[in-house]
Every structure is written in C-alpha cells, then in structure tokens.
Amino acid sequence: MIEVRDLTKRYGDTVAVDGLSFGVKPGQVTGFLGPNGAGKSTTMRALLGLTRPTRGAALIGGRPYRELAEPLRQVGALLEARAVHPGRTSYHHLLGLARSNRIPESRVREVLETVGLDGVRRRRAGALSLGMAQRLGVAAALLGDPPVLLLDEPVNGLDPEGIRWIRDLMKRLAAKGRTILVSSHLMSEMALTADHLIVVGKGRLLADTSVEAFIATN
Ligand code: ADP
Ligand code: ADP
Numbered sequence: 294m295i296e297v298r299d300l301t302k303r304y305g306d307t308v309a310v311d312g313l314s315f316g317v318k319p320g321q322v323t324g325f326l327g328p329n330g331a332g333k334s335t336t337m338r339a340l341l342g343l344t345r346p347t348r349g350a351a352l353i354g355g356r357p358y359r360e361l362a363e364p365l366r367q368v369g370a371l372l373e374a375r376a377v378h379p380g381r382t383s384y385h386h387l388l389g390l391a392r393s394n395r396i397p398e399s400r401v402r403e404v405l406e407t408v409g410l411d412g413v414r415r416r417r418a419g420a421l422s423l424g425m426a427q428r429l430g431v432a433a434a435l436l437g438d439p440p441v442l443l444l445d446e447p448v449n450g451l452d453p454e455g456i457r458w459i460r461d462l463m464k465r466l467a468a469k470g471r472t473i474l475v476s477s478h479l480m481s482e483m484a485l486t487a488d489h490l491i492v493v494g495k496g497r498l499l500a501d502t503s504v505e506a507f508i509a510t511n
Contacts, residue, residue, distance in 0.1 A: 294317060294318070294319050294353070294354055294440060294441050294472035295317035295340065295352070295353060295443075295474055296316050296317075296351075296352040297313055297315050297316070297336060297339075297340070297349075297351050297352075298349050298350045298352070299312055299313075299314055300312070300314070300346055300348070300350065300351055301313075301346065301347045301349050301496075302332070302335050302339060302344060302347050308496055309332045309335040309496055310332040310335050310339070310346075310496040311332070311496035311497050312348075312349070312496075312497065313336060313349075313493065313496060313497065314498065315491045315498060315501050317473075317474050317491070318472065318489070319440070319471060319472040320467060320470050320471075320472075321467050321487075321488035321489055322463050322464060322473045322475060322486055322487045322488050322489075323472075323473060323474050323475070323490070323491060324475055324476075324483035324486060325337075325474055325475065325476040325477070325491050325493070326477060326478070326480060326483050326487075326490055326491070326492045326493070327476075327478065327492060327493035327494055327499075328478050328494065329478055330495075331478075331493045331494050331495060332493055332495070332496035333445065333476040333493060334372070334445055334476070335496075336351065336493075337370065337372065337445050339351035340352075340353060340358065340368075340443060341358055341368070341370055341372070341443065342357065342358030342359050343372075353368050353441055354367060354440070354441070363394045363395055363396075363437070364394065364437075365393075365394035365396065365436055365437035365439065366394060366396070366437035366438070366439055367439055367440070368439050368440075368441040368442070369434030369435055369436065369437060369439040369441070369442050369443070370434055370442070370443040370444070370445070371427070371430045371431055371433075371434050371447050372430075372443075373445050377426070377429065377430075379417060379419025380418075381417065382414060382415050382416060382417055382418070383405065383413065383414050383416060383432070384401060384405070384414040384415060386418055386433070387401045387404065387405070387429075387432060387433060387436060388401050390433055390436055394436075394437055396436055396437055400436060401436070404432040404435045404436050405432060407432070408428040408429070408431050408432045408435070409428060410425060410428050410429060423451075424450070424451050424455045427449075427450065427459075428455075431447070431459070431462070439471075440470075440471055440472060441472045441473075441474075442466065442472070442473045443474050444459075444463070444473070444474070444476070445476050446476055446477060447459050447475060448460075448477070448482060460485060460486050464486075474491075475487065483504065484504060487504050488503065488504060489503055490502055490503070490504055490507050
C-alpha cells in the first residue's frame with residue numbers, strides 16, 4: 294500500500310533521504326525508526342506530496358499523492374507541523390476538510406467522538422492543550438476512514454494516558470486491515486507499538502525486519 298522506491302531528497306548540500314526503498318504492508322503497525330535527522334519526516338512529506346523528490350518515487354496505493362482523488366479518503370496523516378487555523382473551532386477545521394473531500398458532515402461528529410474531543414468541539418484550535426491538538430490531528434487523519442495512515446512521532450508531548458490511547462488506536466486500526474506507518478526515534482516506544490520495523494539512519498535503510506528479529510539481533 295505504501296511504496297518508497299529509491300527515494301532521494303537533497304536540500305542544497307544536505308542529503309535528507311539517500312536512495313531509500315521499502316514497502317509497507319496492511320494489517321500491521323510498521324514502525325519507522327531512526328534518530329532525529331535520519332530522514333523520516335522528509336520521507337513522509339514526500340509520500341504526502343508536500344515535498345518533491347530529487348529522485349525516485351513515494352507512492353500510496355501505487356500512485357503519487359497528487360494523483361489521488363479525494364486524498365483524505367486514501368491517506369490520513371499526522372504530521373508534526375501541520376497548521377491548523379488557530380481561530381477555527383475543532384468542528385469547523387474538520388468540517389472544512391470533510392467538505393473538500395466529499396466526506397459527509399456526520400463523519401465529523403463521529404471522529405470527534407473517536408478521539409474524545411466531542412466535548413470541546415466548539416473550542417478554538419488555538420486554545421487546545423498540546424494533547425488535545427494531537428487528538429485533533431488524529432481526528433483529521435481518520436476523517437476519510439483511509440486505508441493508509443502516516444503518523445509522524447504521534448506520541449511526542451503526550452502524557453502516558455495519551456500515549457496508551459494512540460498505541461491502542463493504531464493496533465485496532467491495523468487489526469481492521471489498515472496500513473500504518475508510524476515514526477519514532479525511540480526503540481522502547483516501537484517495541485510496544487510496532488509489528489514490523491523500517492530502520493533508517495542518515496537517509497539510508499538500515500533494516501527492514503520484524504520487531505522480534507530486530508530485538509534479537511540488536
Ligand atoms: P527526521 O524526521 O528523521 O528527524 P528529517 O526528515 O526531518 O529527519 O530531516 C532529515 C535531514 O534533512 C536533516 O538533516 C534536516 O535538517 C534536513 N532537512 C529537512 N527538511 C529540510 C528543509 N526544508 N530544508 C533544509 N534541510 C532540511
Ligand atoms: P485548508 O485548505 O482548509 O487550510 P489544509 O491546508 O489543512 O486545509 O489541507 C489541505 C489539504 O491537505 C486537504 O484538502 C487534504 O487533502 C490534505 N490534508 C489535510 N489534512 C490532512 C490529513 N490529516 N491527512 C491527509 N491529508 C490531509
């Protein structure tokens with residue numbers, strides 16, 4: 294469902310991603326593990342059409358993001374720096390996304406309930422706590438009930454309860470056959486969350502293996 298093929302991205306002299314290739318299968322949580330600066334966000338941004346590869350391809354269901362019709366129905370993403378208009382309420386933020394992807398308005402209430410934000414749906418996004426803002430990001434990612442989810446460091450800044458919640462959510466979605474790629478710089482977090490690992494360093498693939506096999510050999 295996710296295919297990264299010989300992906301290279303340069304920013305001037307910096308090689309953020311360097312000939313990276315891997316695939317991500319449905320029905321399991323795939324961890325995208327590597328230290329800060331390893332190229333994880335750049336890879337996810339390439340998959341979302343937010344950055345143009347210098348070389349290679351980043352495909353969702355065999356297509357580049359720009360060719361997806363109603364993209365929110367194909368892929369949902371939680372990125373570290375996705376801007377939400379601070380003056381808009383959670384409800385209106387999601388409603389705007391729903392309308393531009395022909396998703397029924399009833400789905401907005403549904404995902405707000407799923408992430409536990411229904412009670413604050415009229416609060417402006419700028420007045421949400423960090424944990425609530427993360428949940429709103431997750432709600433946006435789930436809005437189109439997409440088969441593919443990309444989550445960039447989703448547990449950053451969350452309290453233990455929020456971390457457990459995101460972990461359980463990912464597992465439930467994987468069990469429903471979704472394809473989930475979740476990045477982290479923490480092996481301890483991935484060991485509790487992921488079934489499979491894509492390990493990167495300096496923009497290159499270091500391992501593509503089950504979590505058990507990775508723990509046994511590292
Ligand atoms: P990770 O998500 O694994 O922390 P990133 O993909 O954010 O890694 O970054 C990989 C490398 O590319 C880093 O050295 C980072 O500084 C660089 N980089 C990322 N985005 C940009 C950008 N827009 N301009 C210049 N350099 C960038
Ligand atoms: P707006 O145009 O209301 O400011 P955004 O900039 O948030 O909307 O989003 C623009 C487009 O980016 C959306 O129509 C959607 O296709 C895509 N997008 C936004 N949020 C997500 C998400 N969480 N996951 C995947 N795609 C998204």
